[in-house]
Amino acid sequence: MLEIRNLVVDHGELRAIWDVSLDVEAGERVGLLGANGAGKSTTLGAILGIYKASGGHIRYKSAEIANREAVQNVEAGIALVPEGRQLFPEMKVRENLEMGAYPRSARGKVAENLDRIFDLFPILREKQNQNANELSGGQQQMVAIGRALMSSPQLLLLDEPFLGVAPVIIEEVMAALNRLADQGVTFLLVEQNIHRAMEFVERAYVIENGRTVLAGSKQQLLGDPEFSNKFLGLD
Amino acid sequence: MTAIIAQLVISGLLLGGLYALVAFGLSLIYGVVRILNFAHGTLLAIGGIAASIIFAVYKLNPVLIAVVLVLVFLVFGYLMHIYLLDPLKKRNPFEATIGTVLVTVGLLLIISDLAAEIAGPTPKNIPLEFHAYIVGEVIIQRAELYILGGITLFTIALHLFLKKTWFGRAIRAVTQSPLGANICGIRSKQIHAQTVAVGCGIVAIAGVLWSLKFPVDPYGGFDLTVRAFTIIILGGIGNLVGALLAGLFLGLAEVFTSFLWASDWAPAVSIVLLLVILVVFPRGLASVRK
Amino acid sequence: MRTTLFAAALGAAALLGAIAPASAQRTDPCAGPITFGTTISATGTNSTLSDRWMKMTEIFEEEFNRMAGGVALSGCGGKKVPIKFVMYDDQSVPATAVSLYEKMATVDRVDLFVGPDWSTHGFPVSQIFEKYKTPSVMSNVATPRVYEQGFKYITGLAFHANTWSQNYFESLKNVNPQPKSVFWIVHDNLIAKTVYEIHKPIAEKQGIKTVGEEIFAPTTRDFTGIILKIRAAKPDIIYISSFDAVSVPLVQQMRQLRVTAMDVHHIMATGSLARQINLEGVTGELYWHEGIKGPYSDIALKVLERAEIKLFDYLWTGGRLDSYFVMIQAIEKVGKLDREAIATALRAPGAKWKRPGGEFEFDAGGLSKIVAFTHQIQNGAPVIIAPAAQATGTIKWPSPTWQ
């Protein structure tokens, strides 16, 4: 479904991604791991189209999408739950969700998708008329996920969705993600907490300094001494 | 005494409502594009002058004049963003900031001179000679009722636009989180240009309403820009309700200062108010509502 | 960049001035023409008052030489000598005016100066007259301070802040019913405040009590506060000491809020003001008016007609034209083109000078003692109501539109 080859991304003068390659098949749950500043968020941003690729390819459903505008990719079924949530603090929860359906192709299914999200996160139905900044961190994360779902994505990019979320809520969110996966949504998850990531993903890539350095299934990676050295000892 | 207070309140609300309209456009533009448009009040003056001239020559209904001017100002705002403001973004932040000040101040000077050259430097307004309503000792011009009605309707319309339309919501979204908006598929460059256009369109409406009551001249808009800055800071950036309240408050404060104290102090009210509120409510009046 | 260039230009001009002989006067004055150097604010902020004066001055040169035949000098065998203007646009900028007068003294070598206009210009430019010992008759430089520098070569035509409304208050003595009170509304500006300060005691001396006084900033839009104070004070006279443009909303709102008084007086009740608001019945001051005939008025009226200038629209045009007439009279009094003698004649104590508006004298400092005509707008046009000798109509009292 998604195929990245030798991706290069620059932030102005600074090169954040040197050489990233990865594949995600439809229906898979793939992890993207790496230390702080490794280039995970930049990779996700490049996939969605908020950063321009300076080199390499990003193919989605066999079409070249590197350097397409974000709106085109959202319409094509990619959505991002960004690091730090990036909600609209002075807008109501419901308005925040509705903004996720901004691309024209998504506007027809607003009511349907809202219902789906309120079923997934019932608390949001209750809080739909409160401003986003009045919610707890976990609830805000639910809004961010819900907003991404408003465009009925097939590929969901999640950037550290559990950061700053209370453990009880993490369980709830995790359950929701599992339900989505069961419905056929494909996942690319960025997560710093390896244990948590490994609970969810089937396969993962590791990037370091803007380069993919390791890849493999959950079992392969957990059995790989290099991987253990890099991550497992640390947390 | 009640009559005097009533008369002052009417004038204060009118003045303040008009101030708020000036602030609306400036606030939208700043919220989205993060550019302080120093030419904003001058654009109001140009709108008012154009409206006065169109009225004098064609005797057109002011509502129609507003429609025509809004279209012209929308186009002007769009082009202004594409050709003057947007290119500055390619500069580093320091140059960009200085650049926007220079560009908008330069624009202010140029359009003032140009308008003075074309239309003459004398103040102009739309002299609607309607009868007045007299209630006891309180006198209200029918034109003033039209202005109050216009301000109210327009504020409601703008509020609904920002709340209910995709475009309006996109403006608010970009104001509150540019990255979040980007992720939702909002094209920022397009929204920027469109918002500058809308901000200018709003100022055209403000200019027509303004010229129904007060004369404007090509050099007379800058103090309105300063008042609009004050209002935005009092009311909160991108906050329509806050701007309306702050505008009305400022208008009433000026009118009452002039009556209770001395007229030469009235223009200073906005500055004093600004200082006081920045000290007492550092997060703006809007935070008091909550 | 511009300032340094400008400073360099000034320096160069000053140097030239120092080298040139101080009085490079021609040997045969009868050959003419006599050159008058002047600057006019044809562009810039003051140009609303004077944008037609360059054309007017060209026409003046032509008409004066034609109608009067030129200036009478002694020793030219009865033949009159024509005049010629050397003229520049000072762009309403005082520093530009200064450098242009330097240039006219050193490069153009004009015989005499007339102008400039406005106190802001007259102040610095008067130094140039002294430096080159070349007399000038300035116009519309009304601030007394300019004439208190002890300079020898300046004179100026303008009405005096001291006597601005003298005729008005004089005429109030003969109206019925008698006004007993006045409310002053004053534009926060030097000349407007001076006029107010001077006339307040004058009014009080003749029994007109001050019941209110209010100074307003030029950016004031809403005058409700002031107007309610006026309504509470119920003055017989409302005296507005203000430039015309800034008082448009004031008078407009006074009308809307039904202010009543025996009279509303505006010290600059001009044509441009009258076009924007209902000035009917308002009294004010004029420097000169087409309806008033006097010395040279035939030439002046012809010039105004050809230059398409109405005095009501271009309030200060009279001062400009008068400066030309006075300089011509000074040359004729002396009979020869002698700057020293002309400067002395201009400042001779008690000397009488003619202008279309009548006869006048200069005060000790060189400022004309001209008292403005008082007018009232009747049927959309100004009617002179004082002084009685030159009145073109009578005052309607109490003012019919403020009842």
Ligand SMILES: Nc1ncnc2c1ncn2[C@@H]1O[C@H](COP(=O)(O)OP(=O)(O)O)[C@@H](O)[C@H]1O
């Ligand atoms: N918007 C940006 N502008 C400039 N540099 C950035 C930006 N975003 C990230 N970077 C830089 O790019 C590199 C990769 O960052 P990021 O993709 O956020 O890493 P990660 O998500 O793995 O922590 C870092 O060095 C970071 O400082």
Ligand SMILES: [Mg+2]
């Ligand atoms: Mg990151």
